[in-house]
Amino acid sequence: MKEPxxxxxxxxxxxxFKTSLNTILVKGDDEPIYLPADQDNPHHRVIFAHGFYASALHEIAHWCVAGPERRKLEDFGYWYKPDGRTADEQSEFEKVEVRPQAFEWLMSKAAGHKFNFSADNLSSDIGASDSFKANVLSTVHELLDNGLPERVGILVEALSKHSGRLPLRKEEFSI
Structure with missing residues (x-):
């Protein structure tokens, strides 16, 4: 199997996706961001941090969650509380991160890349909770049972072919 x-x-x-959805993936410097097309840039841009493969998959996963209207807004129009969240804020963060992290895990597995749950809260020393991990796993299993959303399915299939992997199976995903 080929290294991602x-x-x-x-x-x-x-x-x-450049032609079909006018969207490109861009290696960025610092913080990741999604920027819709504008007068200076003809394409929507999924910009990931520091050239990290995991960051690229994570930002792609958020793009896969966003619907057509959200994809017209910078960072999909979401407010983001940076590193240093309280336990309550972290709980809210985990609620909205289940689906993107499930998508990321599926794409990571398809690409042959190690997936890590992200609490994205390093300075508070609050890691991903056990319930969050269980919810992400449950969502992955549900998606594999019921079918992947279109963009996720396209990416998983392309990544699987590129990496030489077989189709994904539920048994491959566990905590």
Missing amino acids: NVDELITLFNLL
């Missing part, structure tokens, strides 16, 4: 390569991921994503 971020430049190949960029090429693959852009081949799949």
Whole structure:
């Protein structure tokens, strides 16, 4: 099996979505961000941090969650509470991160890349809760049982073919 390569991921994503959804994947510097097309940039841009493969998959997963109206807004119009959240704020964060992290796990597995749950709260020393991990796993199993959303399915299939993996099975996903 081939080791995942971020430049190949960029090429693959852009081949799949540059024309069909006017969206490209871009290697960024610091913080990841989604920027819709504007007068200076003809394409919507999924910008991930520091050239990290995991960051690219995570940002793609958020793009896969966002509907057509949200994809017209910077960062999909969501407010983001940065690192340093309280336990209550972290609980709210986990509620909205289940689906994107389920998508990310599916794409990671398809690409042959290790998936890590992200609490995205390093300075508070609050990691991903056991219930969050269980909810993400349950969502992955549900998606595999009921079918993947279109963009996730396209990516999982393309990543699986590119990495030489077999189709995904529920048994591959556990905590």
